[in-house]
Amino acid sequence: MPLAAGSKPTAHPAALGVLVEADADFAGTRRTSHRRVAVSLRALSTRVDLLARADAKAAPQPLGAFNLRPNGVPASYQLVLFNPSPVPLKVVARLSGLGRETAPLVLEPNKPMPLVFAGAAKPQAEGTEAGKDDGFALLSDSALSLELLDPADRESVLQTFALPVRVADPAGYLRVSDAVFTPGADGKPNQLSVTVVPGELPGGGAAPVKMLFPPKANPGLVVRDGSQAANVVAAGKPAKLYVENLAFPSPAGASVTVTLSADGVERVFTYAAQLPALGETVRLQRVTTPRVRIEAPGYARGDKPLAVALEVDDAPEGAKLELLVDTAKDTKSPVVADLTLPIATARARGARFRFDAKGETLELVGTLGDHKPVLPVELLTGKRTLEARLLAPDGAELAKSRVVVVFDGNPPADVKFLDLPSRAAKGAPLAVKATCAPSVAGIKEVRFFVGKPTKDELPAAPVPVPGVRADGEVEWRANLQMPDAKGVVVVGVRFTTFAGLSTIETQEIELLDAAELTKPAPGKVAGKVIENRIAQPAATVFLYDAKGAPLAKTATKADGTFEFRDLPPGRYFLFTEKPATNRLAKEEVEVKAGATVAKDLELLLK
Numbered sequence: 001m002p003l004a005a006g007s008k009p010t011a012h013p014a015a016l017g018v019l020v021e022a023d024a025d026f027a028g029t030r031r032t033s034h035r036r037v038a039v040s041l042r043a044l045s046t047r048v049d050l051l052a053r054a055d056a057k058a059a060p061q062p063l064g065a066f067n068l069r070p071n072g073v074p075a076s077y078q079l080v081l082f083n084p085s086p087v088p089l090k091v092v093a094r095l096s097g098l099g100r101e102t103a104p105l106v107l108e109p110n111k112p113m114p115l116v117f118a119g120a121a122k123p124q125a126e127g128t129e130a131g132k133d134d135g136f137a138l139l140s141d142s143a144l145s146l147e148l149l150d151p152a153d154r155e156s157v158l159q160t161f162a163l164p165v166r167v168a169d170p171a172g173y174l175r176v177s178d179a180v181f182t183p184g185a186d187g188k189p190n191q192l193s194v195t196v197v198p199g200e201l202p203g204g205g206a207a208p209v210k211m212l213f214p215p216k217a218n219p220g221l222v223v224r225d226g227s228q229a230a231n232v233v234a235a236g237k238p239a240k241l242y243v244e245n246l247a248f249p250s251p252a253g254a255s256v257t258v259t260l261s262a263d264g265v266e267r268v269f270t271y272a273a274q275l276p277a278l279g280e281t282v283r284l285q286r287v288t289t290p291r292v293r294i295e296a297p298g299y300a301r302g303d304k305p306l307a308v309a310l311e312v313d314d315a316p317e318g319a320k321l322e323l324l325v326d327t328a329k330d331t332k333s334p335v336v337a338d339l340t341l342p343i344a345t346a347r348a349r350g351a352r353f354r355f356d357a358k359g360e361t362l363e364l365v366g367t368l369g370d371h372k373p374v375l376p377v378e379l380l381t382g383k384r385t386l387e388a389r390l391l392a393p394d395g396a397e398l399a400k401s402r403v404v405v406v407f408d409g410n411p412p413a414d415v416k417f418l419d420l421p422s423r424a425a426k427g428a429p430l431a432v433k434a435t436c437a438p439s440v441a442g443i444k445e446v447r448f449f450v451g452k453p454t455k456d457e458l459p460a461a462p463v464p465v466p467g468v469r470a471d472g473e474v475e476w477r478a479n480l481q482m483p484d485a486k487g488v489v490v491v492g493v494r495f496t497t498f499a500g501l502s503t504i505e506t507q508e509i510e511l512l513d514a515a516e517l518t519k520p521a522p523g524k525v526a527g528k529v530i531e532n533r534i535a536q537p538a539a540t541v542f543l544y545d546a547k548g549a550p551l552a553k554t555a556t557k558a559d560g561t562f563e564f565r566d567l568p569p570g571r572y573f574l575f576t577e578k579p580a581t582n583r584l585a586k587e588e589v590e591v592k593a594g595a596t597v598a599k600d601l602e603l604l605l606k
Contacts, residue, residue, distance in 0.1 A: 048089065048107065048148060050161045051080040054203075056360075060112055065164040066144070067202040068351060068366030071263035074136075075203050077362045079115045079146070083107035091158060092149040093117075097140060100355065104151040117359040136352035136365055139165060167349045167366035170262035171269065173199040174207065174232060179258070179271045179284040184245075189225070192284075193242035194260060194271070198232045206231035209262045211241040217257035220249025232262075246275075253277045258284065265368050267313050288314050290398040292321070292390040299441050299498035302380035302407030310371045310388050315346035318393035323373060326385050335387050335402075343371055346390060380407040381440055408441035412495035412503040418475060420491065423521070426511040427484035434467070434493040434505065435475040441499040443469075446476040448493050450483065456502050458494060467493070486511050521594035526563040528556070529576055531583060531603040535560025541601065544573040569593045576601050 017038040024031050051060035060080040068075055083089050086109050093115050094101035100117035107113050144163040150156040177195045184190040196209050211228045213221060226243030241260075248254040253276040260269040271284035295309040310321060321343035326335045350367045375386075383406050390399040414437040424430045432448050446467030451459030458464045462483075467476030476493075483489060492506035525543070529536040541562045543552045551572070556562045569591055577584035585601035 047084065048091070048159055049082040049084060050146060050163075051082055051112065052077045053080065054078075056114075063161075063163065065166055066351075066364055068165065068167050068364055069202050069205075069207070069263050070167050070170065070265050070349075070366050070368035071205075071207070072365055072367060073205060074354075074363040074365050077364070078360060079362065081105070081107055081113045081115060081148075083109055083111065083113075085109060090151050092151050092154065094147045094149055096145045096147055098144070098353070100359065101149075114360065117355060117362075119355065119359065135354040136363075137354065139351040139353050139364075165351045165364065165366075167351060167368050168202050169268070169368060170207065170265050173201050174209070174262055174268070175199060176260065176269050176271070176286070177238060179286070181256075181273065181275050181282045181284065183276055183278050183281075185278075189245035190277075191242055191244045192246060192256070192258070192275070193240055194258065195238050195240050196230070196232055196260065196262075197238045198234055198236055201232075201234040204234075206233045206236075207263045208232075209239060209241065209260060211243070212259050212261060213243075214257060214259060218254070221254060221256060222247035248275070248277055251277060256284075257287075266370070267311070270313060290315050290319070290390055292388050292399045292401050294323075294386055294388040294401045294403050296386055296403050296405055298404070299406045299408065299444075299500070301409045301499050301501065303378060303409035306375045306377055306405070307372060308375065308386065310343070310373070312346045312370065312390060315390060315398070316392060319346040319398065320344055320391050320393070321346060321371065322389040322391060323375070324387045324389070325375060325377065326387070327383070335385060338384075339375070339377070341373055341375065343373065345371075347371065377407070379409070381409065382407060406441050406498065408439060408497060408499040409501070410439065410497075411501040412439055412443065412497060413437040415493065415495050415503045415505040417491075417493065417505065417507055420507055421509065423510045423512055423517060424482055425514040425517055426482055426486055428482055428514065429479045430482050430491075431477070432480055432491065432493070433475050433477040434495075436495045436503070438474075439497050441497040443476075443495055444498045444500075445496050446478075446493060447496075448478040448480055448491075450480055450489060450491055452490050453492060453494070453504055453506070456494070456504070458492075464494075482511055486513065520569045522566040523569060523591040523594060524563060524565050524567060524596040525572065525574070525589055525591060525599060526561070526596055527574070527599040527601060528560045529562065529585070529601045529603065530560060531578065531581065536578065536603065539576050539578065542575045544575065546571040546573075548573065567591045574599060574601060576603070578603050582606055 017036055020035045020037060022033045050063050052063035053060040054076055056078055089107040090104060091107060092101055092104050100119040102115050102117055105113055143165060146161040147157050148159040150158055175197050177197050179194045181192045182190060194211055201207060208231050213223060223243045224245040228241055228243060230239035230241055232239045256275045257272045259267045262268045270287040272287050273282050273284040275282055291313045293311040300306050323341040324335050324337040325339040326337050348369050348371045352365045354363050383404060385402060385404055387400060387402045389397055392398050418433045418435060420432060447458060447464040448467055449458045449464040450462055462481060465478045465480055467478045469476050488508050488510050490506050491509055492504055494502050494504045496502040529539045537556055537558045537560055539556045541554055542550060543564050544550055552564055554562050572589050572591060574587045574589060583603035583605055585603050587599050587601060589597045589599050591597055
């Protein structure tokens, strides 16, 4: 029973509190107990109502909770205090946890007071790019709290308002009245239609809805025509989405799954049925069984955290998730988890907030979607099983999904060309082949190229050529078109694993006219001049052809070595002498194409 102040607020009766009476029957004996509960008259006399309005010109309404749509569109609120007591009240309003509060206020009796919150500039919101911050910050929990403080004693909290922030599921304010498939007949194409009916949409604005056919659930299905998107407004007409002239992978028809997204939320409704190419009209059935699917790459680097997605549909209220990592050898063995990541909710509900420049309006944005956790795996190598479990509030397993990921943080090793010539014909194709050591993830692709790469980027021109692996071989082959100009060019190959790591190997080759390639490759003669096993520096060495005609001469280095380069294949003579000791050396050498002949000259007495 409320206590009324009357015409004289100070003339309250001597109210001491509330008397609670409880009756109980014990084996036929009735007993009555009483408990006295004290009541603070100050709390009764200083009670303030919290109101809110979306339009500054509209009358404020009582505020019990913030109900948000998950569409990412900001909902604006102006908070208003109302003093129903007959005396003015002095307060400071503070939004605990948001770092905002008002100046000291005097709340006149029966007069609404809009709140203006001062506060420092907010740091950039998490997850936004530098320079692109929209001003919104993550709301740390599901409820806001407004405290009314005594201006004379900021530690004294006069009243507290807990304001839950609820993000609505579109399945709660939209419904599907009809999901029908009509096979084609009499020259008319087949048609699949879904009718969406609006309910009590929170806030204003239309709700965009889309009809989708997930490729993984509909292999081979082709949608040719239709209208798969519409906007649904509160108290508006139902929206009909449809597709026509569906092409099935089989002449008899196919099992088809249709999902509807709404307000930016995927898979709000799911319908499925076996659709015939010919026959009677079929009504699709809504799928309501709780489901979970884990989306993860088949290969990943094991040296950094792995992002995955957990798709959950039709989970009961209070459901939760677990994500496990183990080393099971197949998808049927029981999971013995090396790592377990608990997730408190089946889907990720979140809210963000911001204030306008003056601090008069609080804007809230709601989101609802799949969880996308990041597994803190590091330095993993080899095959791992990832399992997602959808759990009921009591911990019972409702559904699960399992995938296998191969981790490999090592780039391809021992990459090399096989039998790559040092010279090739300009403007002609060159057969190349290369190999590398085995890797855990396996080789995804091999690219051969001409030109100098920039880090892992291959030259754009000429276009790199994919390598082809021969059956049963550990080498990749391709034909590279050589540039039509003489000179030295770079030929390279890049090996890339399924985990996305690459290794590049390059070599230089000389491009010549085709006629030049028929000539034997030049050879070389190298040796050392010695006397009594002592190297002879600055000695002159002569080179003669087979007929004794002089061809060239050179001086030995400090260590007595010498060489003659670019010699056509054939027979030659080497000669050197040292007049001071009356000694000389003469040797015959046979130079072969592309080879080096080693021949030392030992000085002996004439």
